Each structure stands twice: as C-alpha cells, then as structure tokens.
Amino acid sequence: MRSGVILVAMLALVGLAALLPGNDLAGVRPERAKAAALLMGDVNCDAAVTPADIGAGLGAIAGNGTGACLQSSGDLNCSGDADAYDVLLLLRHFAGLPITAPAGCPAVGATIVEGPTSYELIDAARGRGEITQGQALLYHLYADLGEAALPAAYKGRENGPVESAVFHEIASAWTTLSPSEKAALQPYTLPPTAEGSWVEKQEGAGLAAVQWETVSNANVKVWWQTRRPEDAAKATAILAEMSAKIWPQLTTYMGRAPLSDAGYPNDGGDGRYDIYLVHNVSPDPKEKPVLGWAAPQDDASGNHKCEVTPTFMVLNSRSELTPVFYSTVAHEFMHSLQFTYDVGSCDDYRWLMESTAEWAESHFYPQVNAEHPWAPKYVEQLKTPLEFWEYKHPHQYGSYLFWYYLEHKKSLPNAVRAVWEASSATNSLAAVQAATAGAGGLKTTWAESALYNWNRAPYDFFSKFDSLGALPPYNNTEVSATKVPVTYPVPTAVGHMQQSHMSYTMTASVKTLTFLNPFAGSGEEFAKVQALVNINGNWEPVARDWTDKERVSFCFDKPEEKVKELVIIITNSDYLDRSHTFNVGDGSLVASPLGCKGWSGNATAELHYKGTGYDAVFTAVATDLRYTPQTDPPDEPGDRYTSYDLTEIGSLIWTVSGTWPGDSCVPSGTMSLDQPGTPNGAFGDIEIDTENNSYYIYAGGAVIGAMFTVTCEAGSFQLPWPSIQAIWNGGPTDTPLKVEGDHFVIDAEFTEPSPFYGGTWRWRFTETK
Numbered sequence: 001m002r003s004g005v006i007l008v009a010m011l012a013l014v015g016l017a018a019l020l021p022g023n024d025l026a027g028v029r030p031e032r033a034k035a036a037a038l039l040m041g042d043v044n045c046d047a048a049v050t051p052a053d054i055g056a057g058l059g060a061i062a063g064n065g066t067g068a069c070l071q072s073s074g075d076l077n078c079s080g081d082a083d084a085y086d087v088l089l090l091l092r093h094f095a096g097l098p099i100t101a102p103a104g105c106p107a108v109g110a111t112i113v114e115g116p117t118s119y120e121l122i123d124a125a126r127g128r129g130e131i132t133q134g135q136a137l138l139y140h141l142y143a144d145l146g147e148a149a150l151p152a153a154y155k156g157r158e159n160g161p162v163e164s165a166v167f168h169e170i171a172s173a174w175t176t177l178s179p180s181e182k183a184a185l186q187p188y189t190l191p192p193t194a195e196g197s198w199v200e201k202q203e204g205a206g207l208a209a210v211q212w213e214t215v216s217n218a219n220v221k222v223w224w225q226t227r228r229p230e231d232a233a234k235a236t237a238i239l240a241e242m243s244a245k246i247w248p249q250l251t252t253y254m255g256r257a258p259l260s261d262a263g264y265p266n267d268g269g270d271g272r273y274d275i276y277l278v279h280n281v282s283p284d285p286k287e288k289p290v291l292g293w294a295a296p297q298d299d300a301s302g303n304h305k306c307e308v309t310p311t312f313m314v315l316n317s318r319s320e321l322t323p324v325f326y327s328t329v330a331h332e333f334m335h336s337l338q339f340t341y342d343v344g345s346c347d348d349y350r351w352l353m354e355s356t357a358e359w360a361e362s363h364f365y366p367q368v369n370a371e372h373p374w375a376p377k378y379v380e381q382l383k384t385p386l387e388f389w390e391y392k393h394p395h396q397y398g399s400y401l402f403w404y405y406l407e408h409k410k411s412l413p414n415a416v417r418a419v420w421e422a423s424s425a426t427n428s429l430a431a432v433q434a435a436t437a438g439a440g441g442l443k444t445t446w447a448e449s450a451l452y453n454w455n456r457a458p459y460d461f462f463s464k465f466d467s468l469g470a471l472p473p474y475n476n477t478e479v480s481a482t483k484v485p486v487t488y489p490v491p492t493a494v495g496h497m498q499q500s501h502m503s504y505t506m507t508a509s510v511k512t513l514t515f516l517n518p519f520a521g522s523g524e525e526f527a528k529v530q531a532l533v534n535i536n537g538n539w540e541p542v543a544r545d546w547t548d549k550e551r552v553s554f555c556f557d558k559p560e561e562k563v564k565e566l567v568i569i570i571t572n573s574d575y576l577d578r579s580h581t582f583n584v585g586d587g588s589l590v591a592s593p594l595g596c597k598g599w600s601g602n603a604t605a606e607l608h609y610k611g612t613g614y615d616a617v618f619t620a621v622a623t624d625l626r627y628t629p630q631t632d633p634p635d636e637p638g639d640r641y642t643s644y645d646l647t648e649i650g651s652l653i654w655t656v657s658g659t660w661p662g663d664s665c666v667p668s669g670t671m672s673l674d675q676p677g678t679p680n681g682a683f684g685d686i687e688i689d690t691e692n693n694s695y696y697i698y699a700g701g702a703v704i705g706a707m708f709t710v711t712c713e714a715g716s717f718q719l720p721w722p723s724i725q726a727i728w729n730g731g732p733t734d735t736p737l738k739v740e741g742d743h744f745v746i747d748a749e750f751t752e753p754s755p756f757y758g759g760t761w762r763w764r765f766t767e768t769k
Contacts, residue, residue: 654672
C-alpha cells in the first residue's frame with residue numbers, strides 16, 4: 001500500500017521539483033556556502049534546509065541530481081537508508097505536517113555531523129562527472145593552498161592531514177590530462193623558484209621581485225625568501241635537523257637517497273635535494289595550515305613522473321618549528337625516497353606512500369606522536385580494505401598501525417623497506433605479502449594485527465607501548481535471554497583485507513552461550529575467526545582460534561566458563577582477489593537462560609502387560625532423583641546438547657498387580673533399585689538441546705536375580721522382573737522445556753497405547769540452583 005502512495009507522490013514531486021530552485025531539473029546549479037556541519041534534511045549540502053532539498057533529493061534518487069548529502073543527512077526516519085519516502089517526509093515538513101520518526105531520530109534541521117571537506121565535495125563532483133580529472137586536481141591544489149580561485153561550491157570543512165598529497169596523483173594522471181589541464185596545473189608542479197610558478201603568481205610580482213637565499217650542506221639545500229628575513233633562522237634550523245637526523249636515519253633505513261635533479265630544468269644549480277620555504281596560508285583561520293609536501297621534478301619535456309624521479313620539498317614557513325613540524329618533514333622526505341622506486345602501478349601504491357610515510361613519523365619521531373590522530377579513523381573503518389585510497393582520507397594515514405605492529409610485535413623492523421623493495425609488483429598487496437613472508441605472510445599477520453587493533457585488554461599494546469589514546473568504542477551488543485533462547489546474528493560478509501570486530505556483553509539472564517560458526521568446513525582459506533573472552537571479569541591473555549570449530553559453548557554455572565564479555569573478530573586476508581567477500585551466511589550467538597548444574601524431581605510409571613490371560617500392571621514410584629552434568633564421556637566442546645546422568649535416587653520401587661494366565665493367578669511383589677553406579681542400581685540420562693530448548697529423558701533398571709511371585713489356586717511360582725523404563729518420553733522425539741517464574745521445569749506425561757508394555761509415564765524435575 002505504501003509503495004503505491006510513494007509512487008503517486010513521487011510523480012507529483014517530479015513536477016514540483018522542476019519549479020524549485022537549486023536542482024538539476026530546473027537547470028540551475030547554486031553556489032554552496034561553506035558547510036561547517038550537516039543538518040538533518042540538508043540533501044544538497046548547502047548548510048541549510050530549504051525546499052531546494054526536495055528537488056535535490058529527487059534528483060539524487062534518479063541519479064542526476066545535486067543531492068550529494070542524501071545518504072548522510074536525508075534519512076529522515078532513521079531507517080538506515082535515504083529513499084523516496086524520506087523525500088516525502090521532507091515535503092511534509094515544508095507543508096507544516098507532522099513527521100513520525102523513531103525516538104532519538106534527529107529532527108529536521110538538527111545538526112547531525114560535521115559537513116563534508118572540500119576534498120569530499122570535489123571528489124563527489126568528479127564522481128558525478130560534473131568536473132574533469134584535471135579540474136579536480138587543480139581544485140585540490142586550490143583547497144590546499146588557500147587559493148581564492150576555488151569555486152564556492154567546493155569550499156567545505158578542512159580536516160585532512162597537514163600535507164598536500166595531490167602531487168603524486170597529478171604525476172600518475174599526467175599522461176591522461178589535456179593540454180589545457182596541464183597548463184593550469186604546471187605552475188604548481190614547478191619549484192617555487194621557477195619562472196611562472198604559483199609562488200610568483202601568488203606574490204603578485206615577477207620572479208625578479210622574489211629573491212631567494214640558501215643554506216646548504218653536501219646533500220641538502222634549503223631556500224628562503226629575502227623579503228622574509230625571519231625565515232633565515234628557520235632555514236638554518238631545518239637544515240640542521242635534516243643533517244643530524246632525517247637524512248642519515250631515513251636514507252640508512254631505506255638504503256637509498258633521493259635521486260639527483262642535476263641537469264633538470266629548475267634544478268637549483270646542482271643535484272642536491274632542494275627544500276623551499278613558502279608563506280602559504282590556511283583557507284580558514286580556524287583550520288591548521290598545510291605544512292608541506294614533496295613533489296616530483298618536471299623533466300626537460302615538461303613531463304611529470306610518478307616513479308623513478310627526482311623530487312623537491314615545499315614547507316610552509318608560517319608554521320612554528322615544533323616537533324610536529326619536523327615530524328612532517330620526515331614524512332615528506334619519506335615521499336621523496338618512495339619516488340625513487342620503479343613501482344608496478346603508481347595508482348595502486350598511493351595508499352602505501354601515505355601509510356609508510358606516517359610510519360616513518362612514528363619510527364623516527366616516536367615521542368612526538370604526530371601520527372596518533374589518524375589511528376582512530378583507521379580503526380573506525382577496518383571494514384575498508386587495507387589498500388583503500390582517497391585524497392587526504394584518514395584511512396591511509398592511520399594504517400601506519402599495521403607497520404607499527406609488524407615492527408614491534410612480529411620482529412620485522414625492516415618491513416617498510418622490504419615492501420618498497422617488492423614494489424615492482426602491480427598489486428601493492430602482493431608487495432605487502434612479500435614483506436611479511438618471514439612472519440607467515442598476510443594470512444598470519446593480517447589476522448593477528450586485528451587483535452591489536454582492538455587496542456583494549458588483553459591486546460592493548462598500542463596504548464601501553466606507544467601511549468596511543470583510547471580508540472573509538474566498538475558497537476557493543478548487550479546479550480540477554482529471558483524464558484527462551486535468543487539468537488544474535490554474527491555478520492560474516494567481510495571483504496578482502498578487511499577486519500570485523502563484534503563486541504558482546506552478557507546480562508545476568510544468560511546461563512549458557514553458544515557460537516555457531518559458518519566458516520567451519522566452508523573452504524574459505526583466507527578466513528580467520530578469533531575470540532577474546534572475558535571470564536568472570538578477567539580477560540584471557542591469548543585469543544582463541546575458532547576458525548575450524550563448528551560451535552563453541554559456555555556453561556555459566558561453571559565458574560571457569562562464566563563469560564562476562566566476548567569479542568568475535570573475523571578477518572579476510574585475501575590479497576589477490578579484491579572482489580572476494582565472504583558468502584557463508586551469518587553466524588549465530590545463541591544465548592539461553594537454561595543453566596547446566598542439573599535437575600532433581602520425581603516420577604511415576606504404569607506399564608500394562610495385556611494379552612490372552614494377561615492383565616498385569618507394573619508400577620514404579622521414583623522420588624528424589626538427581627541428574628548431574630555428564631562427565632564420562634564428557635560432552636564435546638561446543639556440542640549443542642548438554643547431557644546429564646542419573647547419579648542419585650531417594651527411592652525407585654516397582655510393584656506388580658493384576659492377573660496372570662492360569663487358574664486365578666495373581667502377580668505380586670516389589671523391587672527396589674539401588675543407587676546409580678552399583679550392580680543393582682538405576683540408570684538414566686537427560687539430554688537438553690540448548691538451541692531448541694527441548695529435552696529427552698530416560699530412567700530404568702532392574703535388580704539382578706530379583707523375582708516376583710505369581711500365586712494361583714494350584715500353587716505359586718516366581719518369575720524374573722523385567723528391565724523396564726521408570727521414565728521415558730517416547731524415544732527420539734524431544735519434549736519442550738517449560739518455564740515457571742524464573743526457572744525451567746521438565747514436567748510432562750507420555751502415554752504409549754500399545755497393549756504389550758504400553759503405559760503412562762509422568763515426571764516433574766526442576767533446575768538445580
């Protein structure tokens with residue numbers, strides 16, 4: 001019914017949308033104000049909720065609109081997806097009609113998240129085909145350098161790393177750009193001292209008006225402008241840091257130095273590595289300025305290469321020479337070393353450039369911790385592949401944690417150098433596999449790194465060793481089970497080189513817990529299922545490997561199995577097939593309120609023996625029977641069935657009455673069974689199906705040599721007592737458990753109508769507390 005209403009309303013809205021300003025249907029593209037925050041209902045990302053958002057939403061749904069923020073701020077009913085129904089709700093809002101939404105769902109106009117960055121706005125426009133690749137690269141530069149030429153539509157929040165990372169992308173795309181795009185980008189690819197550079201244009205004067213001085217050593221030359229004499233001391237200090245620490249330590253570690261630019265246009269007069277101090281500003285006074293970047297040199301033909309090329313560094317002299325600044329210099333110098341490699345694919349190694357340059361900051365400036373801000377963003381997005389790259393996205397920076405883990409926990413201090421030495425592979429992940437081969441490859445290291453990415457007890461190494469602050473909280477599920485078992489799905493659709501962490505906290509209502517694992521026997525060779533288990537408030541120090549276990553169960557009645565918290569970690573270490581997402585179906589976590597201490601109760605049985613001349617009744621009365629958890633043989637770990645043996649009885653007495661074939665024959669007598677485990681003892685068992693909350697129960701036995709008497713008119717004789725069931729619920733058919741108050745009972749009656757040993761069995765047992 002609702003879909004029909006939506007269709008009719010959509011048709012009406014399409015007509016309305018053509019009349020609304022600010023949407024593609026009207027042929028108008030408004031300039032956006034800077035979006036400092038996203039508002040609920042702000043579908044077109046203009047920092048306001050207006051009727052234009054209705055048309056933008058329709059256009060986005062149709063695939064041709066300006067509703068770039070539809071999914072992030074257009075889900076008005078908090079259903080998890082922004083769709084046509086949400087556009088109808090927005091229309092109701094402007095019509096003054098009420099909107100029904102779940103409790104906690106933000107109202108239309110409420111601030112929900114910070115707005116998109118300039119880079120996100122630019123890349124979204126590039127993805128929609130509204131601007132070309134060359135335009136997007138140019139706008140990225142405008143955003144980084146605070147150029148007024150950046151169109152207002154792309155002025156957003158600036159929160160990326162304090163470097164300009166666009167130069168590698170320019171070099172990678174250079175051969176595909178048009179002549180006009182190359183011409184627009186050329187001033188930014190030139191060293192600042194070159195004629196026609198962006199610095200010359202920004203200063204508003206010819207090159208002759210911008211005078212440069214240098215300080216240098218045998219390897220490095222630092223350039224500063226005479227119009228800013230305060231930069232002379234900064235240039236000297238930067239050269240000193242490069243000489244004493246950054247150059248010798250990084251070149252020694254990587255086993256190479258930047259390539260010489262001698263003979264290149266704008267080589268600075270020699271082949272030494274050039275660092276230029278400029279005075280660029282942040283586009284917003286509230287934002288951090290871009291501190292610097294490394295860029296490849298243009299060759300004699302004006303080509304811009306992304307590999308095996310000399311480079312130079314640009315630093316923002318407006319910044320104070322803090323430890324963070326020097327850490328950034330090390331980051332950019334690492335880029336210059338990366339540009340010396342002949343990589344298999346420039347595009348595929350972009351993420352690795354930032355990942356390992358950020359690691360260089362952690363390695364060579366370990367006390368500064370400039371890399372720490374990106375770690376939470378990486379951990380928040382572990383269901384993003386390791387090799388993910390997006391311009392200035394925090395993920396590729398935060399992934400330095402993987403190299404930090406390899407260095408400190410897998411004894412691979414040279415892993416970063418090794419991965420770049422293997423970078424001739426087209427697949428950057430194959431290079432990572434080669435670099436980690438000495439520690440079991442990605443199949444081992446990727447799964448183990450997921451444990452440390454938890455960064456909480458018992459795998460809180462990053463916090464303890466590197467003082468990394470608390471990482472974002474994981475989604476935690478509170479597990480409860482009152483009266484009946486409750487199944488919690490465990491999602492398993494983890495893509496290649498991704499990790500999934502699922503945290504569960506148990507409530508007092510849970511007495512048994514079972515994990516059902518679809519990976520067991522699935523043939524998924526790259527899957528790893530691990531569990532962090534907290535027993536009675538104490539974390540087990542080592543993760544459990546559940547990959548090949550079909551099911552794992554815990555009985556909370558046993559102190560050694562009382563789980564307080566559980567973290568299930570699933571990883572996919574497939575570095576070859578980037579389309580590989582696990583497709584084994586969800587796992588399950590089954591929580592039951594049923595304990596496992598045992599059962600106690602009473603039972604009666606009346607068994608009829610009817611036939612020609614027979615009409616006898618065998619009656620059993622059993623009192624104070626106790627069933628306790630089976631120990632011999634023990635249950636298999638993770639078995640869905642919990643078994644209990646009959647271990648104690650108060651009494652179990654058989655009597656016989658009725659008639660027997662012969663001359664007025666009457667049977668009589670009693671038989672008392674002894675305690676279980678003795679020659680004349682009772683025996684029996686209960687099996688509880690913890691997933692279906694059902695059971696099977698049995699008890700029986702006989703006294704060896706026991707006889708009952710048959711008395712007839714002609715005399716009497718004796719017969720042996722049969723071995724018959726005192727409790728029986730009909731064989732393989734399980735019987736449901738019952739709930740009374742806060743506990744379970746086994747309470748039932750079963751009748752077998754057969755005339756030969758047919759009868760009725762009644763029993764009642766309660767949980768042992």
